[in-house]
Amino acid sequence: MIQFIFIGIRMDEEKFQQRIDNGEKIEPKDWMPDEYRQQLIRMMSQHAHSEIVGMLPEANWITRAPSLRRKMGLLAKVQDEGGHGMYIYCATETLGIDRAELIDQLLTGKAKYSNIFNYPTISWADIGVIGWIVDGAAIVNQTVLAKGSYGPYARAMLRICKEENFHKKQGYEIVTALALGTPEQKEMAQDAINRWWWPALMMFGPSDKNSPHSAKLLKWQIKRKSNDELRQRFVDITVPQAQAIGLTLPDEKLKYDQETDHWEFGEIDWNEFKQVISGFGPCNHDRLAARNKAHSEGHWVREAVQAYANKRGGKDVR
Amino acid sequence: MSDKKDSQFDLWEVFLQAKSGEAHQHAGSVHAADSQTALMNARDVYSRRGEAVSIWVVPANKIVASSPEQEGPFFDSGNDKVYRHPQFYKVPRGVKNL
Amino acid sequence: MSEQLELNKARYILRVADTELILGHRLSELCGHGPILEEDIAVANLALDCLGHANFLLELAGRFYSPALSADNLAYERLANQYFNVLLAELPNEDFAHLILKQLYLSIFLQLRYFSWASSSWKELAQISKKALTEVKYHVMHSKEWVLRLGDGTEESNQRMQQAIVNFEPYVADLFVDHAEDCIFKKQFNCALSSELISDWSKQVEDCLSSAKLSFSEPNSNYSYSSITGKHTEYLDYILADMQFLTRRYPGLSW
Numbered sequence: 001m002i003q004f005i006f007i008g009i010r011m012d013e014e015k016f017q018q019r020i021d022n023g024e025k026i027e028p029k030d031w032m033p034d035e036y037r038q039q040l041i042r043m044m045s046q047h048a049h050s051e052i053v054g055m056l057p058e059a060n061w062i063t064r065a066p067s068l069r070r071k072m073g074l075l076a077k078v079q080d081e082g083g084h085g086m087y088i089y090c091a092t093e094t095l096g097i098d099r100a101e102l103i104d105q106l107l108t109g110k111a112k113y114s115n116i117f118n119y120p121t122i123s124w125a126d127i128g129v130i131g132w133i134v135d136g137a138a139i140v141n142q143t144v145l146a147k148g149s150y151g152p153y154a155r156a157m158l159r160i161c162k163e164e165n166f167h168k169k170q171g172y173e174i175v176t177a178l179a180l181g182t183p184e185q186k187e188m189a190q191d192a193i194n195r196w197w198w199p200a201l202m203m204f205g206p207s208d209k210n211s212p213h214s215a216k217l218l219k220w221q222i223k224r225k226s227n228d229e230l231r232q233r234f235v236d237i238t239v240p241q242a243q244a245i246g247l248t249l250p251d252e253k254l255k256y257d258q259e260t261d262h263w264e265f266g267e268i269d270w271n272e273f274k275q276v277i278s279g280f281g282p283c284n285h286d287r288l289a290a291r292n293k294a295h296s297e298g299h300w301v302r303e304a305v306q307a308y309a310n311k312r313g314g315k316d317v318r
Numbered sequence: 319m320s321d322k323k324d325s326q327f328d329l330w331e332v333f334l335q336a337k338s339g340e341a342h343q344h345a346g347s348v349h350a351a352d353s354q355t356a357l358m359n360a361r362d363v364y365s366r367r368g369e370a371v372s373i374w375v376v377p378a379n380k381i382v383a384s385s386p387e388q389e390g391p392f393f394d395s396g397n398d399k400v401y402r403h404p405q406f407y408k409v410p411r412g413v414k415n416l
Numbered sequence: 417m418s419e420q421l422e423l424n425k426a427r428y429i430l431r432v433a434d435t436e437l438i439l440g441h442r443l444s445e446l447c448g449h450g451p452i453l454e455e456d457i458a459v460a461n462l463a464l465d466c467l468g469h470a471n472f473l474l475e476l477a478g479r480f481y482s483p484a485l486s487a488d489n490l491a492y493e494r495l496a497n498q499y500f501n502v503l504l505a506e507l508p509n510e511d512f513a514h515l516i517l518k519q520l521y522l523s524i525f526l527q528l529r530y531f532s533w534a535s536s537s538w539k540e541l542a543q544i545s546k547k548a549l550t551e552v553k554y555h556v557m558h559s560k561e562w563v564l565r566l567g568d569g570t571e572e573s574n575q576r577m578q579q580a581i582v583n584f585e586p587y588v589a590d591l592f593v594d595h596a597e598d599c600i601f602k603k604q605f606n607c608a609l610s611s612e613l614i615s616d617w618s619k620q621v622e623d624c625l626s627s628a629k630l631s632f633s634e635p636n637s638n639y640s641y642s643s644i645t646g647k648h649t650e651y652l653d654y655i656l657a658d659m660q661f662l663t664r665r666y667p668g669l670s671w
Binding site for chain 1: 441444445447448449450451452453454455456457460461463464467468470471474487488491492511512564565566568569570572573576658659661662663666669670671
């Protein structure tokens, strides 16, 4: 009996892999291996958490944005990140897990979020640099994720990619204004890129040979390109953009290779990555504390909303 | 587990009508405890860039969907029923409004 | 004399422009810290609308200075005693109840103010007001719905709303104080006096609060401290120190 079940599952897995190889999209009600479901939940919820936590370093400068245009632009961008988190939470919920549980995993430290948001925004220039290279790195990643095998995630990525373009442009515009401004403004921009460059490269994750999940994710087309490929693409796009506005990147080994048409770059300090991702970065504690504070201070609000709806017998309240 | 258990409310699916006369299309979901809040949330989350002239929200658990196993028999593919397609029929040239 | 009239026009517009700016600034403080993800996004929309209105009105007000000033000049280079926003806008978001109650009070107030301007004979002001009205209408609806849910939710939410009502009491009468400019432009363009807005405002607020099981009391004119001449609460200086930090440190630069 068990043998028959085993054969049954093998056949399902083969059919499933064939669908993936044919470029078909897997939808919520389709059969999927349990590990596919679990990997997606892990990856998608991590992505959603990153969007939400990622609001914090940039929201830090909304009240101090130095013009009305910058203030409104930054507020709209941070609002978008919240929206992106929401789209991805909703897509994750299609895999059979509740948003309340996902949020709980974040707040209790069980779930991870992108390491880049454990760094502080200590000048206005950081806001420009984040839009330009952190969103820039995310775009490189997300454009490829939009071709992934899981329907709801791919669709969420398409929507996000459309909105993300203005984020990068806005960031680059801010950095350009500084780089072409007074010496103090230029120094502010250069200092910011010096602090954010290496953490941005780390966003793509360790080299795939050191990445435990990569092989399966590639086979199931949850990932479509390797970490190293995406990182290289990001470097190739970004170096000329820095040169165009007279900023240098903090890497002495950065060199253009005419043969490969790629920018070679130096060794990433993976010890720093490990330290930060293990919870010892500059802002890990404060990011989670801020999210926990918002959540616990909002508890009475959520209770009130539910109580009001319950008093009216459920959903039809007008 | 965080010390205060609470809900993120029910899930609602959101459909937007981009322009008058067009069909509503699925845009995504929101969480809300009641229908008025669901509508307001849908407006705030999904039509910030003027993407909609009309919004529908439906509790996610009220949506009835065909299942993947029904894909074959449920959706008569029509590929072998060419008489449903205009190209199947030959008519004299030059006759207008056909 | 005509230069004075121009400055009067600027001052008159600034009462609302500054209110929208400071209110938008306060709302934007919630971004990333809201009680529900959907509401975080919704409040950011409210803030963006307010800042947008402020931008248009500041631009208009700036034209009445000689030489003309930009919206950014006005927002980022005036000190607290040159601001004319209503006192209520400056109050901090002590909790979500305070934020929502402030929204109720100010969105209804602004709707009445814009409605009067939209039907006045001051063309540019009417144009800006008509556009603002479509957004402010949504703000009024949003705040009424939330006041209902918080007032008639749990005992705790009701108490917090009651506390906000008490805390805001000293600042409500300020909304309806008339200054010289009110009288000038009532005559010239038929813009309603601030004091003429009080009965519609009170009726709407009372209707909403009583449906939400909350108590209402008429604006108390014994609280006569008003920002109409540039006097403020202690909060405004902190708001401006934050908002203007970069432009004070590096004056006259482009960003």
